[in-house]
Amino acid sequence: MPKKTKLVNSKGIRTDGRKIDELRPVKLEVGILSNADGSAYIEQGKNKILAAVYGPGEVHPRHLALPDRALLRCRYHMAPFSVQERKSPAPSRREVELSKVIREALQPAIFLERFPRTSIELFIEVLQADGGTRCAGVTVASLALADAGIPMRDLVVACAAGKADGHIVVDLNDIEDKEGEADVPVAYMPNFDAVSLLQMDGILTIEEFEQAISLALDGCRKIYALQKEALKAKYQAIKEEVEGAEEE
Amino acid sequence: MTSITVSRIRQQQIALLIADGKRLDGRGLMDYRPIQIETGIIEKAEGSARVRLGKTEVMAGVKIGIGEPFSDRPDEGVLTTNAEFVPLASPEFEAGPPGEESVELARVVDRGIRESEAIDLKKLCIVPGKKVFIVFIDIYVLNHDGNLIDASALAALAALMNTKIFKYEVKDDEVEIKPGFTKLPIKNYPIAVTFADINGKLVVDPWLDEEEVMDARLTMTFDKDGRICAIQKGEAGTLSPKQVIEAANIAKEKTEELRKLLVKD
Amino acid sequence: MPLFYENRQIVTPGDLLAEGDYIAGNNTHRNDRKIYASRLGLVEYRGRKVAVVALNTFYVPAVGDVVIGKVVEVNLHGWTVDINSPYMATLRTSEALNRPFKPQRDELSDFLDVGDMILAKVISFDRTRDPSLTIREPDLGKIKYGQIVKVSPAKIPRIIGRKGSMIGMLKKETRCNIIVGQNGLVYISGRNREDERIAALAIKKIEEEAHTSGLTDRVAEMIRKERGEVE
Numbered sequence: 001m002p003k004k005t006k007l008v009n010s011k012g013i014r015t016d017g018r019k020i021d022e023l024r025p026v027k028l029e030v031g032i033l034s035n036a037d038g039s040a041y042i043e044q045g046k047n048k049i050l051a052a053v054y055g056p057g058e059v060h061p062r063h064l065a066l067p068d069r070a071l072l073r074c075r076y077h078m079a080p081f082s083v084q085e086r087k088s089p090a091p092s093r094r095e096v097e098l099s100k101v102i103r104e105a106l107q108p109a110i111f112l113e114r115f116p117r118t119s120i121e122l123f124i125e126v127l128q129a130d131g132g133t134r135c136a137g138v139t140v141a142s143l144a145l146a147d148a149g150i151p152m153r154d155l156v157v158a159c160a161a162g163k164a165d166g167h168i169v170v171d172l173n174d175i176e177d178k179e180g181e182a183d184v185p186v187a188y189m190p191n192f193d194a195v196s197l198l199q200m201d202g203i204l205t206i207e208e209f210e211q212a213i214s215l216a217l218d219g220c221r222k223i224y225a226l227q228k229e230a231l232k233a234k235y236q237a238i239k240e241e242v243e244g245a246e247e248e
Numbered sequence: 249m250t251s252i253t254v255s256r257i258r259q260q261q262i263a264l265l266i267a268d269g270k271r272l273d274g275r276g277l278m279d280y281r282p283i284q285i286e287t288g289i290i291e292k293a294e295g296s297a298r299v300r301l302g303k304t305e306v307m308a309g310v311k312i313g314i315g316e317p318f319s320d321r322p323d324e325g326v327l328t329t330n331a332e333f334v335p336l337a338s339p340e341f342e343a344g345p346p347g348e349e350s351v352e353l354a355r356v357v358d359r360g361i362r363e364s365e366a367i368d369l370k371k372l373c374i375v376p377g378k379k380v381f382i383v384f385i386d387i388y389v390l391n392h393d394g395n396l397i398d399a400s401a402l403a404a405l406a407a408l409m410n411t412k413i414f415k416y417e418v419k420d421d422e423v424e425i426k427p428g429f430t431k432l433p434i435k436n437y438p439i440a441v442t443f444a445d446i447n448g449k450l451v452v453d454p455w456l457d458e459e460e461v462m463d464a465r466l467t468m469t470f471d472k473d474g475r476i477c478a479i480q481k482g483e484a485g486t487l488s489p490k491q492v493i494e495a496a497n498i499a500k501e502k503t504e505e506l507r508k509l510l511v512k513d
Numbered sequence: 514m515p516l517f518y519e520n521r522q523i524v525t526p527g528d529l530l531a532e533g534d535y536i537a538g539n540n541t542h543r544n545d546r547k548i549y550a551s552r553l554g555l556v557e558y559r560g561r562k563v564a565v566v567a568l569n570t571f572y573v574p575a576v577g578d579v580v581i582g583k584v585v586e587v588n589l590h591g592w593t594v595d596i597n598s599p600y601m602a603t604l605r606t607s608e609a610l611n612r613p614f615k616p617q618r619d620e621l622s623d624f625l626d627v628g629d630m631i632l633a634k635v636i637s638f639d640r641t642r643d644p645s646l647t648i649r650e651p652d653l654g655k656i657k658y659g660q661i662v663k664v665s666p667a668k669i670p671r672i673i674g675r676k677g678s679m680i681g682m683l684k685k686e687t688r689c690n691i692i693v694g695q696n697g698l699v700y701i702s703g704r705n706r707e708d709e710r711i712a713a714l715a716i717k718k719i720e721e722e723a724h725t726s727g728l729t730d731r732v733a734e735m736i737r738k739e740r741g742e743v744e
Contacts, residue, residue: 104481146525153549155527189527194486200479203477204475209493210496213493
């Protein structure tokens with residue numbers, strides 16, 4: 001792998017000024033698309049990603065309907081302008097794989113068995129990519145599902161850890177993702193201590209891997225707190241506004 | 249995505265046995281099925297191998313072409329991996345463009361080879377920035393009885409180790425083929441080990457019936473120095489962080505065993 | 514046997530609400546002795562029962578529900594009706610006509626055509642079959658005038674209010690007839706357009722502020738303001 005950039009300096013500071021265990025700024029918004037049954041938006045570093053949920057509803061084509069549960073379909077897609085060099089809008093093999101692992105990361109959290117013969121359609125559009133889009137995609141999709149009122153066991157939150165210049169670091173940015181030694185994306189259901197997405201590329205010893213997992217899970221717990229806040233925000237604001245006004 | 253439905257009673261049988269540390273086909277939880285590897289079976293391919301893992305049968309063919317390098321790696325050869333679920337391999341496989349299962353399979357196998365730098369791609373450069381060798385790995389699933397990933401990863405590595413490249417000379421940026429062959433430069437030996445989680449218990453090398461009842465699947469690929477080079481969790485179940493670490497330690501051991509089938513020291 | 518929140522606090526899916534000898538109510542799920550939220554909503558502890566009043570849901574049909582639906586297809590033996598739910602409903606001719614249906618003579622679209630709205634009751638529904646409807650009961654049938662407001666089905670109980678207090682107030686203050694479909698559609702018919710407009714406005718306000726307290730009074734005040742009765 002060609003090394004161009006110093007990813008972590010002698011003081012343990014990364015290219016974007018973060019410490020090795022520091023997340024990028026995360027901004028979450030819920031319920032932003034009026035057409036969708038549920039929607040959410042995330043900014044994590046320079047990542048900008050939208051998620052929308054339609055359903056549960058009729059399955060098209062009908063023969064795909066499952067007799068005992070809802071069919072969950074997920075499309076992870078990158079906008080042509082989301083990366084430096086224009087990406088063809090046709091789904092790449094990478095997008096096909098990510099659609100699958102993201103779907104599998106969210107599925108255990110959803111009570112699909114309660115809505116047999118229907119489908120839940122999940123769309124994740126990466127508007128700008130900055131490393132770690134699959135994790136940010138899981139985090140934002142989980143909010144869109146909750147916003148759609150789909151019953152869930154837990155929220156799902158995701159965060160990557162990896163290795164850059166010999167250091168185990170959390171929440172890799174684009175350059176760390178491309179030039180670092182390893183990337184371990186993890187999705188997690190925090191109230192059930194359950195890992196629902198796990199991948200790795202690069203090279204790690206078992207000890208480094210253990211460290212990366214624990215750093216990624218710490219990151220997940222921090223983002224989870226933000227997810228909860230984002231879900232409550234809209235209703236909390238109305239509640240405070242009208243109830244507060246009365247007390248005066 | 250429809251699956252051959254395993255009857256509930258069989259599901260129970262499989263899960264209950266595994267809870268007792270046993271398996272329906274008599275294996276221990278951490279035992280592989282018998283593995284047979286043949287190489288050099290397709291003369292027209294530069295490299296080839298067939299792996300039988302129990303009744304699962306996978307073939308890998310390697311073709312060598314000449315093409316342009318990627319612009320960000322002008323002095324390296326190119327690796328591409330593809331997998332086909334041939335309709336004859338299972339009543340569930342349909343002809344047509346690759347589905348997400350076969351895309352995932354190809355990408356997981358590719359990741360192990362790429363990340364461990366199994367092929368010395370630098371040695372595959374012919375004219376920097378202009379001409380390099382392209383290594384095409386095509387995985388052909390011939391009979392699906394579970395654990396396609398491990399069988400395919402073994403077949404791909406065996407085929408690469410068996411691959412020869414024609415000798416050549418460069419004259420005015422043109423490649424002239426010479427008689428004779430050299431071996432494809434291999435510098436690492438990645439091996440994949442796949443687990444199934446069934447009711448919270450891990451087993452290695454799940455066969456088809458186990459795959460149909462498994463909650464989650466976990467593949468860990470290790471390189472020759474005992475380092476992890478690829479991981480993929482599949483299916484809609486979950487694993488505890490503790491299980492993941494346990495799996496890593498088992499996989500490290502298992503990959504060492506499996507590697508001996510291909511690399512004799 | 515701890516409870517982990519205050520009554521009416523906002524919770525999110527996965528939040529642990531109670532542990533011990535409790536009953537899991539609406540929008541919660543149980544794992545061993547722990548009860549978790551399964552939807553975003555307000556937690557409600559009532560005696561042994563732990564529930565979440567959801568802030569957003571969709572309509573799942575239940576037998577006996579009165580719903581408002583739109584005819585989307587005319588078939589051989591009846592109609593397909595969109596009832597704002599994951600499942601399309603069917604209305605068979607025998608549940609719509611008071612006499613036998615004669616295919617040679619009757620044109621189904623003469624009775625109900627695509628785009629018609631109906632007030633109907635759910636007469637059957639389970640996991641394996643789509644819901645079916647009837648309009649052969651008093652007050653059910655085709656909706657010919659008035660207007661229809663769509664709200665989140667989660668807010669329907671709030672529009673009705675405790676023992677019908679909210680809907681009673683709405684009818685009285687707006688002088689409209691208001692029928693609440695359990696599926697999130699509300700039918701309003703009044704003596705004039707202005708009354709209907711104010712009723713629709715009031716219903717939208719209830720939807721938006723459903724999770725707040727003191728709502729009935731605020732809505733009543735809003736209606737009076739709109740009518741120009743107060744400053």
